[in-house]
């Protein structure tokens with residue numbers, strides 16, 4: 001893993017007068033080049049040979065091998081970029097990056113993925129993250145002008161990666177990627193429901209922008225909208241991927257909306273709802289929104305087929321519990337701005 005040792009990236013810069021260089025532990029070689037060294041680590045014999053040819057091997061008095069890093073000299077000063085070793089303590093964890101946090105439980109800091117990608121690849125290379133989660137590696141790869149492939153087992157992640165890329169890069173990425181495996185019609189939706197009830201539910205929630213709810217008790221997903229006094233009103237969602245659906249499901253969801261103190265309940269079904277189900281929904285009370293100046297049915301039903309055909313629920317503008325990503329500048333643009 002040679003790249004690991006090439007992580008001589010700058011985290012801070014010091015200017016040391018040449019007359020003080022030895023005090024700081026810097027050495028000068030026979031050719032007058034200033035350098036500092038780090039342990040050989042896991043460089044292979046082949047890599048050491050290559051480094052030797054580049055004049056980058058330093059043999060200590062006891063005969064052990066260390067790797068040389070040459071230090072540039074400008075106007076009588078060593079320009080020292082702090083070398084980053086095997087333990088990276090300079091990148092704060094997500095707790096300290098609230099503006100970056102999207103709500104994905106295992107999200108990693110963008111700075112970490114930027115460093116790994118910069119150290120291990122060059123522009124135009126392909127970055128593969130087969131467990132891409134909320135897509136930190138894909139965002140880093142895109143901003144550093146790499147091509148990328150992201151794979152994840154859950155639709156929650158894929159949907160979020162897509163939203164994150166679009167929100168971070170807007171039209172710069174919009175027509176330049178492809179999502180594979182997402183249901184696009186009834187046949188593929190049924191296939192997903194047959195394969196995994198949970199993933200079908202997660203995918204169906206992405207059709208309305210809701211986030212899954214951990215502890216079910218009659219609610220599969222949740223999101224909301226802002227109404228009077230800037231208060232967030234809750235929308236609860238239930239997904240039914242089976243054939244057996246009946247009015248009891250609607251009655252139960254109306255009860256759940258009331259018990260949860262939610263404003264609106266949405267039922268998404270794979271099968272067509274019966275007349276009795278639709279009647280219950282039509283006769284359910286309405287939610288009156290002061291901010292949006294109108295009433296909304298507090299119980300609504302849509303089939304997957306309707307949602308795929310663009311027949312959306314009748315809702316005020318909604319907010320997902322997962323946050324939008326910050327706009328990310330691509331490397332070339334960042335360079336231009338500096």
Ligand SMILES: C[S@@+](CC[C@H](N)C(=O)[O-])C[C@H]1O[C@@H](n2cnc3c(N)ncnc32)[C@H](O)[C@@H]1O
Pocket residue numbers: 104106107108109130131132133134135136137151152153154157
């Ligand atoms: C630790 S998270 C990745 C987090 C990511 N680095 C980020 O910053 O968001 C691991 C991801 O692997 C996914 N995963 C787990 N098993 C998988 C599998 N068999 N195939 C593909 N993805 C899988 C999970 O859904 C999860 O999103």
